[in-house]
Amino acid sequence: MECEAERPPLGVFKCQLCALTAPYSYVGQKPPDTQSIVLLEESYVMKDPFTPDKGRFLVLGSRCSLCSRLVCVGPECSLFYSKRFCLPCVRENLDAFPREIQQDVERRKGPSKKPVGQPGSGT
Amino acid sequence: MPPPRAKDGRDDRGRPCDPREEEAPGKWDWNCPETRRLFEDAFFRDEDYIRRGSEECEKFWTFFERLQRFQNLRSPGKGDRDPGRPKHSIPALAGLPRTYDPCHRINLSVLGPDTWGPRGLGRPPPGRVAEFRQALQHYLDFGQRQAFGRLARLQQERAALPIARYGARVLQALKEHQVVVVAGDTGCGKSTQVPQYLLAAGFSHVACTQPRRIACISLAKRVSFESLSQYGARGYQIRFESTRTAATKVVFLTVGLLLRQIQREPSLPQYQVLIVDEVHERHLHNDFLLGVLRRLLPQRPDLKVVLMSATINISLFSSYFDGAPVVQVPGRLFPITVVYQPQEAEPPASKSEKLDPRPFLRVLEAIDKKYPPEERGDLLVFLSGMAEISAVLEAAQAYARHTQRWVVLPLHSALSVADQDKVFDVAPPGVRKCILSTNIAETSVTIDGIRFVVDSGKVKEMGYDPQAKLQRLQEFWISQASAEQRKGRAGRTGPGVCFRLYAESDYDAFAPYPVPEIRRVALDSLVLQMKSMSVGDPRTFPFIEPPPPASLETAILYLRDQGALDSSEALTPIGSLLAQLPVDVVIGKMLILGSVFHLVEPVLTVAAALSVQSPFTRSAQGKPDSAAARRPLDSDHGDPFTLFNVFNAWVQVKSKRSRSSRKWCRHRGIEEHRLYEMANVRRQFKELLEDHGLLARARAPQPGDSHSRLQQRRERRALYQLKRQHEEGGGRGRKVLRLQDDPGGCSSEEDPGAGDSVDIQDVKFKLRHSLDQLQAAATAAQDLTRDQVALLKLVLGRGLYPQLAVPDPFNSSRKDSDQIFHTQSKQGTVPHPTSIFASSPEVLHVQEQEAGGTEGSRGNKDKMSSRHQLLTFVSLLETNKAYLVNCVRIPALQSLLLFSRSLDTNGDCSRLVADGWLELQLEDSESAVRLLAASVRLRARWESALDRQLARQARRRPEVDQEEEEDPGTRKEVADLSRELLKFTASKSDTDLYSDCLRTFWTCPHCGLHAPLTPLERISHENTCPEAPQDGPPGAEEAAPTPLRKASVLQKPYHCEACGKDFLFTPTELLRHRRQHV
Ligand SMILES: [Zn+2]
């Protein structure tokens, strides 16, 4: 097999809202090995594990610009609207966001992450 | 430094456009190739995230088109302001864009381009650039979402595995104990998860053994994928390749490889934790490893061991390791209904011994009747062997054609890889798969979607007859444990049904567990390994379950026969070399001998060919076309030479027009995959010989000028790219099976356009091997001189000795199909149907015209001839007949004179008995004596050439890469020896292989006894004759390894001047003794 000079992981990213953990190899706005892309927030980045192409990255998450919680980019934990916001913060300040975002967040409330068959999600 | 965001796409949008650059309405066309190229040149350069011409680039344009259609649909309502919202008091919220636009939700931005292409088309209108940039951002964002979704899903799946809840328990148990048993059935996730739990807990030198090579690769890939490389590199190490690096924290390796590591460093200092997976399969070397570990544990109190097993006989393992704690993981099985359908004694369908398919068809009918076709769920049928599979296949396919509700597929290990893969394809709606399988589907192959299982209750396994040293394929009832495994296959994806074609009382009578391999197979390699690891007498080794003493004795005897052990059962030099080579003893001997005679390249190919499954496809066996197409490659020297020709011809095809090699193989009924395997094994053997100093390491050939170097690098880069593209494409996807409409036709499309698709095997082959080197070897093979071929045969013959078969005297008057051969232990064997000697037996017949030369004293019946030949074979396989597999013909007299362990002659050398079972009569006793004397001389010289080679090898070892050139003396010695061996084998002396009776009248010179005796009887008389003089040195009786040897006629009394003692020596022994005093 060809040698793989992989960038060593800097640490393990852990979302403070869900259990997702993954090793990251870069934090910042300018992912390595890519010249023409900038990230609009300080992001935790890993090499995209689903392609052998070394230059491809995957943004794992970043800090909420309101509460500074480290959250993943998963739709159940955070959203990006010119800045990163964790979902709890968005819900608290829902009126600060445009209608489209509000509707979107309402929709997200519906499907709970809890496994099927757990009654009483409290609606 | 502030983050670079000046060229944000958003800025373009609000700015009034320069009318000069605005194109006339309706004229802009994104589909125009020129336009696209302009943008690609600017945005998709080699250093950019997406590269021009890549698959990704195509995907982008597809996305782009979709996005445009979507935006056209909803463009009117865009940009409505939300003026009612007050500016927020929290600063972070105050700056949010007031107007909603989906692009605000993208957390990345694309810069550039710095320049617009050199094509002179100039800069496109900024509006279009912005449009493009936005689309690209959307595309990248979409890719991020997709990849992140996969990542999250992967973690959810891991958390949902049954083992996930037990990880902490395993770690806790391992804290308190040195050995822990993890028991859980296939699918509970133990093989992939336990290594990761250990790494997450901070262990860093983890080895995980697997019984199969293929599992090492797939597990290493899976674990690295799941753990997202967070534990540094992980790797696997198997016979052919290693991806291990210094940073490797977990390595997957075969049991055999771990044992060899223990051989080198008995305390295994390189590992902290050892996971031994699939211990319940009870493979030979796995059982041995457990024994070795049990001894090692007290010396390595810091070493942790995890045994992983299916839920079979767990207490056996736990108690073997002092009551090690067991963590049992419940499987994820749905309920399965068991239906016992014992086969009543019914009138046989036909007179043949073929399996009656009717009970199996009844199950198919019952399923059709009871379950509507919309309810999906496939059927898996367990049969004992290939013959049984084809019997049921035929009947089931007829039924399937009639009902159009089934696709019937066979599954067994002799099938081509492509055909095996078909069982993973999906059936069209309303149709079920019916997979007819051997026990390969019990644990090795997991097929999803099985709802019904039919269990015949039978299995065919290699049984081993230690007396006959014969591998025998026999049918057995399965064990209860296997029956449960088979049943379990029906409940992996939903509730299932298992039809057992035997009675419940039969089940109760089954043995609880399968017979472990150590009780079924030949133990040669195990004993050799045990000897080289100095674990003491194999007879007293504390195995988890001891092997039958008779198999142990046979193995020890065999190794002595092969010269790997001496008379005190200690390793000989060649034996210790053989123990280091992870190959069969016979193959190892060939490789060593080949290296002595400078025949390494051809011997490598032959040894590799004999180490993999036959490349001739089963289905092609009956096809006269394939056989005819292959005929030019047939060699009448024997099957290994045919394989040699096939491989070389294939390499030539590959190097000339590699795309067509697949077709070339198909046309000749050759499974190309086996040839790739051969190439891998060959390379591995070559590296072994290099590692052990038997072959000078080849320096990488440097192409002369920089131009060709550049060319070569470019080619390799292109190959890597092809490989990467293939991997991105995910390899072979699931196909939809077709109903069989043509009788006997197979399902799944034969891709007729395969010609232009990438042959990934070909790509990998070229990356792994130097085609130039292989081709050079193949070309050299074409030019092998007759002498070299004869030498090669000698090497094979000596390697394979004493695996000999003698043709039956009446073969020449028999039909081709009735040719029989006798081995020392087995009468009436036949060459395997694929053998050249099955299709052209006449090459073995003694030409009659020879007889004319001799004064007609003995008559034609005895057939004095110098053309008598023997078959030497690689293995003996017993199914319905005893088959000789991979045969080579060798000249009888010369081979026996050169190879036999003992030779007995009468006074004038007109009769010779080799190893107590093959007798030769020689016409001309004058020349016979000369031949005998010559053979004795040659044997001694051969022996010393071999000794020298072994000594050279022993000196060269520890990895010092000193390029010790073979000294000219040795070179000349080998050349002389080769020449004389050839002269010897070409010598003509008329012999008769078939004298009526070995008994001849004989008078004992000491006691005067006169009786008809066989040579053996005579020898045993001589040993015990009360009148015989006691002229040997005292204790010689004990020192001689066997009475047969001691009394061999070749031994002569010898008085050594140097040590002043009397000996009884064969000429070889004499030479050896003399050398001591030099
Ligand atoms: Zn999260």
Ligand SMILES: [Zn+2]
């Ligand atoms: Zn927050």
